[in-house]
Amino acid sequence: MxxxxxxxxxxxxxxxxxxxxxxxxxxxxxxxxxxxxxxxxxxxxxxxxxxxxxxxxxxxxxxxxxxxTQPVDHWCKPPALFAHLTREQWLNVSIPVVEDGQGNRHHSRCTMYDLATIVFNGSRVEVPCDGWDYDLPDDTHTLISK
Missing domain, CATH: 1.10.10 (Arc Repressor Mutant, subunit A)
Incomplete structure (x- = not known):
């Protein structure tokens, strides 16, 4: 052209x-x-x-x-009877430590020890969670915190 x-x-x-x-x-x-x-x-x-x-x-x-939807660490919520325990005390007493597929050890997110059997005979029977607590900093805004 x-x-x-x-x-x-x-x-x-x-x-x-x-x-x-x-x-x-x-x-x-x-x-x-x-x-x-x-x-x-x-x-x-x-x-x-x-x-x-x-x-x-x-x-x-x-x-x-x-x-x-950022990943948030979570574990079983303590019953009202054990609400006075600190987070570390609750995790050490009632939440089993499990190993993931990569060899990392962490507290279970879905099970806890049956508190009645721990108190009475010292056995550690795992039961499913009734609710969850989340490891959220105060200034975090995620779907879980809302």
Missing amino acids: NVPEGTPMDTTLSAVELARCLPPGKLRQEYLVLLELVGHGRFQHKVLFCAHLSLAMVLFHYWSVHVL
């Missing part, structure tokens, strides 16, 4: 001009047929904008879940 010097050039391509850039054959024909069916005006631009906007909203929602 020969354009005299100093003439401003429009760098946008129309859909038909874009079709000319495609290799000749079936692909170009299918593209031109699709253009006739759908069109390429302001309405299509608005639809495309709305599609991009909805995609951005979905991505924001997806990533916000990862940001807001």
Whole structure:
């Protein structure tokens, strides 16, 4: 395309001009047929904008879940009878220490010792938790703290 010097050039391509850039054959024909069916005006631009906007909203929602749900250490909640114990005392007396698959040892998150059997005969029978306590600093804002 020969354009005299100093003439401003429009760098946008129309859909038909874009079709000319495609290799000749079936692909170009299918593209031109699709253009006739759908069109390429302001309405299509608005639809495309709305599609991009909805995609951005979905991505924001997806990533916000990862940001807001930080892992938080937790263990079984003590019954009201043992609420006077400090966190360390409660963990040492009633929560079993388990080993994860990587060899790390930590307090169980799902079981505790049956307190009635510990007091009366000293055996340590594990039972499921009735509730949980969480290791949250005072200034932490996560889904669990809300």
